[in-house]
Amino acid sequence: EDKVVQSPLSLVVHEGDTVTLNCSYEVTNFRSLLWYKQEKKAPTFLFMLTSSGIEKKSGRLSSILDKKELFSILNITATQTGDSAIYLCAVRGGATNKLIFGTGTLLAVQP
Amino acid sequence: DGGITQSPKYLFRKEGQNVTLSCEQNLNHDAMYWYRQDPGQGLRLIYYSQIVNDFQKGDIAEGYSVSREKKESFPLTVTSAQKNPTAFYLCASSTQGASYEQYFGPGTRLTVT
Numbered sequence: 001e002d003k004v005v006q007s008p009l010s011l012v013v014h015e016g017d018t019v020t021l022n023c024s025y026e027v028t029n030f031r032s033l034l035w036y037k038q039e040k041k042a043p044t045f046l047f048m049l050t051s052s053g054i055e056k057k058s059g060r061l062s063s064i065l066d067k068k069e070l071f072s073i074l075n076i077t078a079t080q081t082g083d084s085a086i087y088l089c090a091v092r093g094g095a096t097n098k099l100i101f102g103t104g105t106l107l108a109v110q111p
Numbered sequence: 112d113g114g115i116t117q118s119p120k121y122l123f124r125k126e127g128q129n130v131t132l133s134c135e136q137n138l139n140h141d142a143m144y145w146y147r148q149d150p151g152q153g154l155r156l157i158y159y160s161q162i163v164n165d166f167q168k169g170d171i172a173e174g175y176s177v178s179r180e181k182k183e184s185f186p187l188t189v190t191s192a193q194k195n196p197t198a199f200y201l202c203a204s205s206t207q208g209a210s211y212e213q214y215f216g217p218g219t220r221l222t223v224t
Binding site: 004009034036041042043044045048088090096098099101102103104 | 115146151152153154155156159167169201212213214215216217218
């Protein structure tokens, strides 16, 4: 069965800390891996990764994919309270090419 | 402004009643999706549609129904057969293709008592 596993499930840090969120997957017919940030309502798109070893970066956020070891990490440096959210990892693949979501990591950044 | 709208934001219903959640997009996307989000379980796919007048069941379709009569609209009906309907419902849309992102609406929180 295709699955996506995120860790940790939740995390509490202080402003200025650096965090690493993990996403591992077992998905047949892998096409891409996506990261979303969800703050109370709609998940907003962060990154889409298709190739191993190529880092994607946006401000203080960066992400990389390892297709050999079947995982991705999302790094957030110099965290701010506005980074508090659920971070969702999803993999496109499987028999029907749909997005398969992990359970998410709840990040709380304290002042 | 392009985007996806869902209405209402909050919905309360009595057990045994059917309820329809609205989802509209003006992004000209072919594909639309309905997800359910429960605490600790991530997003689970209910139904999806890749083209007008066609839709497929997702992983948890029992107790739900959809229609896709227009490209812009993909309403979801939660029927009385759904055993545990209280949840946060998210609609999404995307273009077609091997690698594409989905855009999400703001969600509807349904409470059934």
